[in-house]
Amino acid sequence: MIKLYNTSSRKKENLQPVKEGKIGIYACGPTVYDYFHIGNARVFLVFDVLRRYLQYRGYKVTFVQNFTDIDDKMIKRADELKISVEELAGRYIRAYQEDAEALGILPADYHPRATHHIPQIIALIEKLMENNLAYELEGDIYFHVPSFPSYGKLSHQNLEELSLGARVEIDERKRHPMDFALWKKEKPGEPSWESPWGRGRPGWHIECSAMSMAYLGETLDIHGGGQDLIFPHHENEIAQSEGATKRLFARHWLHVGYLNIEEEKMSKSLGNVLTVRELIKEIDPMVLRFFMLSAHYRSPINFSREQLMQAGKALERLNTLLYKLRERLERVAEGVPVQEEQELLNFLTASRKRFLEVMDDDFNTAEGTAVLFELARKTNVYLDRFPEQKRNVLQPILDFYNEVNNIFGFLQKGFEPVSALEKEIEELINTREKARREKNWALADAIREQLKERNILLEDTPHGVRWKIVDGEK
């Protein structure tokens, strides 16, 4: 049984889908007014892996992640760039797709855009009006928070507490200070749509309610995003959705912890926002992916170059093993496993079981990666020390890594196709091998040094020379 922590109950709960065998997930996606930053990336990555894992566990998953393509930020940015909001959205949706792909994030089943769902949004607001939960005010529509009694159940605060802490400027026209906009009256020069209340545009929370229910039905199995969305965004979504349907909106609320940079919150004002686009110019995106998954999704993580370097080394250790496995498999035969080999195979079975256990328990990717390292050590021992290795021992191990990699996605997939560069390297290696046979160490070392400067590392093994590209200092 899979357990997930639910922000709403503050407990781990069994994952029990609304419909047997199916899971509907909605994740709050980016506002497409800029490149996404590494904090966003963490959320996308967590949901990507969650979705893959649930599929691996046999669920039919429908995963929806929206693009917010109309709001204050969009309008402001479009204005700055002197382009239309539509153009801005197109530009950064493409950027999202490129950066997400670099990080190995698979496209969601649906990436709905707010501006493409205006009718659904309007219908939802109409329903709220009917239910007496919303009111019109000079062309704006507000959700009346006091009329939704359980408001605050997600963030565990009541209305009084929230109002007390409110530092927001109070709009005296509103019936209650916490009332929030569902629909905003048109302003000159801003995008707007026809509605029963005149031209205008949706408020910030309503799109997620409308689109999630449009694709996944009235009750979602899993809904989430970054921790900072708990209040007010998700609280408001609950109010809107449950206010309209009178049904539970989401069974599991999953919130991803913050990513800080050098111990500080990432924010525009501190000027420390790091976009994925910038970062992957310097470092392997797979290292970033590994780094994010090596902590539990609910823990805050601190990003630093130092941490990333450590992650890079760790990941390299696994990739080295995979390389060795693939290489060795090219020349070993099957055979009856002896006791030590049987023990290794038993350990593999235990590893797979352990992997499922820790992942089932609130999606513990940190423990999951530890399983890979433990198996790596045992396999390395076998690879280095055991005289006659067997295909039927090595292949299942490689299969396991590939299987896990379908979920985690940070390991190297296999041998790269031979390129011109590789041919050149092979020739240099041959020259060096000849020198080594002649005990011409000076020449041999010179060639190794020369390649090293090009970030190509040679390793002499009993079975010949192996080379790999390393990151080096960039």
Add this chain to the structure above:
RNA sequence: GGCGACAUAGCCAAGUGGUAAGGCAGAGGACUGCAAAUCCUUUACCCCCGGUUCGAAUCCGGGUGUCGCCUCCA
């Protein structure tokens, strides 16, 4: 002021009642022409003080500290 989270080795990070996973870094060793890779060994009074328990990093109470939310934010 209200609500909440976290505090585990030099660094990062699992572990929610039976005396501490994993990674990085360091030290020593094996292997190697030298390296690299790999393996072995080695590094923890689990923030403090009480309590519950045969037994607590793990539960309860009280401190201290860090961070977050209450305003746009992933």
